[in-house]
Amino acid sequence: MSAAACTADSSSGGEGSASCVNQYTYQDRSYRDVANVDFTVGKKLGVATKPPCDDTGGRDKNEEPATTETAYEVDGISPEVAIAIGDTPEEATVFAAYSGSELPPEVEKLIEGS
Secondary structure: OOEEEEOOOOOOOOOOOOOOEEEEOOOOOEEEEOOOEEEEEEEEEEEEOOOOOOEEEEEEEEOOEEEEEEEEEEEEOOOOOOOEEEEEEEHEEEEOOOOOOOOOOOOOHHHHOO
């Protein structure tokens, strides 16, 4: 099953707008979303956790707790490099484990092939 992922640009330029990195944790690794990637969803891996947004530097006790989504393999890529996350395989988007600000080469190839 194929899926395409894209995300909106969060740089709206509006004053006072809060933004959090769209990030999940799976098996002690952090993954960030990747836009405009054509990929094939693989088998179900388990649960990925999205930490609550803490863009102000101090958590408010009224903030939402961490949430979870289903993690899937991205066909042809190790889960240590990238996973797909979503309620269903059809809704899943690609999330990559970054090294600094660089995308893994395997994910770059997916983007180039899109």
